[in-house]
Amino acid sequence: MERSKESAVWRFFTLASPTSPTALCNICKRQVSRGGDNVTRYNTTNLIRHLQKHHAKEHAEFVQLTNSKGKSTTKQATLADTLLRQEKLPTNSIRAQKITARVMEFIVLGLQPLNIVENVGFRRLMDYLEPRYIVPSRKYVSETALPELYSKVRKQISGELKCAKVLSFTTDIWTSDVSPMSLLSLTVHWLNPTCEHRSAMLGAKNFRGSHTSDAIATALTTMIDEWEIPFDKVHVMLSDNAANMKKAMGSMKVCNLGCFAHTLQLIVNEGLLSQRSLNDALTKCRQIIGHFKHSQLSYSRLHDIQIEMQMQPKRLQQDIKTRWNSTYYMMQSLLEQKRALSAYVADHDLPATLTSLQWALLERAMIVLAPFEELTRKVSSSTASAADVIPAVTVLKRILGKESDCDSGIKTMKTTLLQAVNNRFSAVEDEPLYALATLLDPRYKDRYFTGADFAKKAKDALIKELEEEELRSTTSDATDEAEPPEKVPHVEAAATTLAPPPAAAAPSSKSSFMQEFEQILVECEEPGAASTSSIAVQVQTYYSEKTVPASDDPYQYWGVNRQRFPALAAVATKYLCAPCTSVESERLFSTVSNIMDEKRNRLTADRVEMLAFLSKNLLQGLE
Structure with missing residues (x-):
């Protein structure tokens, strides 16, 4: 009888069952007889001959694995080895700790419930992947593993914040729909010593009681103190335009700006x-979409029409009052399905129908609102900064001030939009934070100010800020003083300063917003006067x-050029870390709403904060 599992031949064959009369060749997938007329007479001779005849390479490998006496060199596992493989991993072993760490990452990054470790399917999966691993209990996960991971990531973030010279913050308040809980958020933004943009969630504290300005100020001050952040590091705090928020910032005596997206x-x-x-x-648009939202039969009929017309089946999008761009997307979805809706109306009733004039009105309205939609997406980016505000306002004013053949029927709206932009952003160029951030963004510099007086005022403020920064650097006895810029080769900056932006007049598929954006650059490129002081030389050269092209990363520019312009780079680190919206806080609350849903509405505020903190920070290069 063969010693089946000692032979090296079983590296190349598979048995359907231990008593199977044939073995499957793993190479050519043939069934090869094992010889003999019963299980006691099975052998491997036919299998070896099959390898020799049909698979020379594998046969040579088999020979190498076989000793001179023809016996396999593969040793049978000892009883001790077998018992060791069946023994459970100690919970303090390196292997078990690494698996537990990955389980915690799976829970916090996937927003999984903590009791998933008690789920039968999850336990069967872990038993298959690593039978020796003991899956931790829900109590261990919630009371030990989660707080330990939170403390570890918090410590690492705290270390980075201590190295940062200036910090900017965003804050917002969220109220749960499934629990009597309100949370006050705090997120931080900064540039590290190599000018890389960094952001992190610091907290989402339970905020009970009335949301008065004093209560908000007290809660935010407590959160900042818990992180041991000195207030002289707080550059600016972004919030929505609510009166209680503005008053709270005044009480805290910190610079406060309203959210650009909310405006x-x-x-x-x-x-x-x-x-x-x-x-x-x-x-009428809302009535039409509401009809399909509340009738699956109607949606099925519309879906069939879309397929018949060889259109991409899409659902109509309802708008949300607090998100203006959702109204834009609602109009867009209806216009895309105009043909399908017309065919639907021919056979079925709708609560409202759009006339040809109203369809044309929607198309023209979308043309006017397209720059606002593009700008909303741009400023909602995680890397958008205060430098984007002045250029955006300038471009919007130019676009809305131009007359077009498409204005018929919407002139009142366009005029009102221009007036609203002028009124709500009338003082934007007088705000030092916006003005200096714009100057220090290599994509904008001084090209987007609407008047020479505004540009001069901003430049004077920048010179003053540079002189104060130089004085602070001198008195602090900094050990990492940069070399004079004339001693540093200019080669490093070539990649980011050679290519001028494309001419806006050239025909392209760019949006009207981007064409107007680049046209301003072409009109404003001009050299300045020479100067002799070290700071003035840096500023004038800059x-x-x-x-640089609008698509370039301004943070990367300063990372490359911080040795050429050391004083400018130091101030850029301060002003470019300020965001222009409080979108990061709103994104945080989207995460919180996924953590705390109807099935998990009994989570404590502390537990919710830990889960949200780890979900936002664990993969930000901080672990």
Whole structure:
């Protein structure tokens, strides 16, 4: 009888069962007889001959594994080895700790419930992957593993914050729909010593009681103190435009700016409400979409029509009052399905129908609102900064100030939008944070100020800030003083300063917003006057170089050029870390709403904060 599992031949064959009369060749997938007329007479001779005849390479490998006496060199596992493989891993072993760490990552990054470790399917999966691993209990995960991971990541973030010279913050308040809980968030943004943009969630504390300005100020101050952040590091704090938030920032004596995206929301709402005919069309749009939302039969019929017309099946999108761009996407989804809706109306009833004039009105309204939609996406980026505000306002004013053949029927809306932009952003160029951030962004510099007086005022403020920064550096006896810029080769910056932006007049598929954006650069490129002081030389050299393309990363620019312009880079680290919206706090609350749903509405505020903290920070290069 063969000694089946001692022979090296079984590396190349597979048995369907221990008593199977044939073996499957893993190479050619043939069934090869094992010889003999019963299980006691099975052997491996036929299998070896099959390898020799049909698979010379594998046969040679088999021979190498076989000793001179023809016996396999593969040793049978000893009883001790077998018992060791069946023995469970100690919970303090390196292997067990690494698996537990990955389980915790799976839970916090996937927003999984903590009791998933008690799920039968999860336990069967872990038993298959590593039979020796003891899956921890829910109590261990929630009371030991989660706090330990939270403390570890918190410590690492704290270390980075201590190295940062300046910090900017965003904050917001969220109230749960499934639990009597309100959370006050705090996120931080900064540039590290190599000018890389960094951000992290610091907290989402339970905020009970009335949301007064004093209560907000007290809670935020406590959160900042818990992280041992000195207030002289707080550069700016972004929040929504609510009166209680603004008053709270005043009580804390910190610089406060309103969310740029929220202001855009108010501007577009003013424009939409001003055009009676457009409002009537939007009301019909909502009725049409509501009809399909509440009738699966109607949606099925529309879906069939889309397929018959060889259109991409899409669902119509309902708008949300607090998100103006959702109204834009609602109009877009209806216009895309105009043909399908017309075919649907021919055979079925709708609560409202759009006339040909109203369809044309929607198309023209989308053309006017397209720059606002593009800008909303741009400023909602995680890397958008305060430098984006002045250029965005300048471009919007130019676009809305131009007359077009498409203005018919929406002139009132366009005029109202322009007035709202002028009113709500009337002082934007007087705000030092916006002005200096714009100057220090290599994509913009001084090209987007609407008047020479504003540009001069901003440049004077920058010189003053540079002189103060130089004084601070001198008195602090900094050990990492940069070399004079004239001693540093200019080669490093070539990649980011050679290519001028493309001419806006060239025909392209760019949006009207980007074409207007680049046209301003072409009009404003001009050299400045010479100067002799070290700071002035840096500033003049910086201004005289062409702006980098709009698609380039301004943080990367300063990472490359911080030795050429050491004083400018130090100030850029301060002003470019400031965001222009509080979107990061809103994204945080989207995560919180996924953690705390109807099935998990009894989570404590501390537990929710830990899960949200790890979900936002664990993969930010901080672990």
